[in-house]
Amino acid sequence: MYPYNFQPGERVAGPTFGAYGSTYYDDRAGQNLISFDTRESITDGLGAGSYDIISGRMTIMVLDNNTFYDPTPDSWQTWLGAEDDDLGRACIISGAGFRGGYDGWSFGDDGDWGVVEHYGRNVYPIGFVDGDPVDISRNLAEGWDPKPFGVGETDEVSIGEPMPDLTTLTFELDTSDPDIQCYLRNALDDGLLSLVLSSLHYGSHDGGSYPQFIMQENSLVFAGLANGSGLELEVVVTQPSSVAGDINNDGGVDVSDLLRVINEWGCSCCISDINSDGRTDVSDLLAVINNWGG
Structure with missing residues (x-):
């Protein structure tokens, strides 16, 4: 995702790079939207709490091998001259937010x-x-460090070394984080999981040193x-119960x-939110009590 990408949805490689200090670009200038249709493998529409x-x-x-491997996100202060303990910049994935009337499907x-x-x-x-x-595209200018959904890691190269061509980065999703967990639950309920890949490698119109990621349209993918x-x-899926107040669907x-x-x-995305008002609270507790033994 870049304003001068004239091949949206057709590029064979997607770059990620930064533009810290720009008067009109975000700090995270080059980004990639990567979405997965999960409906074939996971039933959608059961409610996020399921x-x-x-x-x-x-x-x-x-x-390509244009960047150094760094699996640790650097503090925003390293862009202001603070010491950075390792070479390179980390690649991260985050959730996707939408403007302009769009959602992941549209x-x-x-x-x-x-x-x-x-x-x-x-x-x-x-x-x-x-x-x-919160939009993290300008976290450097705003002076804060966002918590990523996952950080790119590999065992194919040592930290601080150039990543060879076709290095695979794996981003482990932090499913223990309640906000990330809720994002993922809502995505599976919708049937589409959208993630944004970004980094803060140096980039400019004259070049730079930043990663290019293989897109599914790449000929190397078609050639195997x-x-x-x-x-x-x-994922553990709990089917909604037909018995009022039966949260775990055991029949009572x-x-x-x-x-x-x-x-x-x-919780804002749990199956215990019986009345689906967006939060597990006293109304849900009363719903269980009122249907006790049901």
Whole structure:
């Protein structure tokens, strides 16, 4: 995702790079939107709380050896001259936020990029602050470090060494983070998981040193010599019960359902949100009590 990409949805390689200090580009100037249709492998539309993501990972190949391997996101202060303990910049994945009336389905492969100004893009990487999704495209200018959904790692090269052609980076999803877990649950309920790949490598109109990632349209993928992006998820799916108050779908309303409500208190995407008002709270507790023994 870049304003001067004249082949949206058709590029054979997708770059990620930064433009810190630009008067109109975001810090994370070059980004890639990568979406996975999950409906064939995981039933959608059951409600976000029906999905418990145990683990997950995304993989993608680097096209060339133009960057150093760095699996640790650097503090924003390293762009101001603070010491950086290792060579290179990390590649991260984040959730996807949308503007301009788009969502993941309507944006597709060739949605309109947006406006060339700060926060002008119609798709952007998100992090969470106090449970709220926030555009992280200008985290350097704003002086904060976002928590990524996953960081690119590989055992094919040592830290600080150039990544060879066709190095595979694996991004382990942080499913233990409640905000990331909720994002993933809602995505599976929708049937489409959208992620944004970004980095802060130096880039300019005259060049730079930044990674290019292999897209599924690359001829190497068609020839079987490389892989496009991939997704693996381990998910426990709980079918909604027809019995009111039966959260765990065991056929009755009892202490296990009561404990589920208590353990998930305040959750915004849990199956214990019986009345689907966006939060597990006292109304859901009362729903269990009122249907006790059902």
